Amino acid sequence: MGVQNGTFEPEEIKRRKALAYLLGIGETEAGDTSLNGRLSIIAKLKAARRTEIARGQAGSWLYDVNRHLNICASLRREYEALEEMLADDLESAAPSNAAIARRGVGEKRMSRAAGRL
Template identity: 45%
Template sequence: MTETRRSGIAAYDRERALPRLIAIGPSELHDRGPDIRRKIVARLIRAWRAERRRGIAGHWAYDLNRHLALSQALAAESRSL
């Protein structure tokens, strides 16, 4: 794991990052239960894969910063399961 990714995971702020990355409501955002976390991880995986496909295809909408943010959020949320 790169130093950039490690520091991004350490600085991860759920309330700030998740609404910018995936569609999530306030009730889900503040719920820390394992069922909600699994749903959030599943959404993050789908979003990460979609962004990855855009990057591989060379699509104009690909955003490297979003890809990295999704990767860091996914790692942070997965660790807390």
């Protein structure tokens, strides 16, 4: 009585296996969640989607609607993960409310142009 269809696998393992299967890449490459890794995977998914669209438009017997839908769903998930990653980076780079309050109401920020004069 084992686990069927990997229903208890963590999401990251499912993602890695699905991308490796869809794109024909290694699981280590599919598991790269860095910014460059995500951008690379997005580029490969977009190329795979273009190929699948061309197959469908040509009426090729190689066209697989389920593969097409899986590629589109994976691409959407990767874009969402990238958006979340960038939002987290912006939040960590933005000054905190306390730092803004410490600057004071009457103080003005000096621009670079004013500093060079």
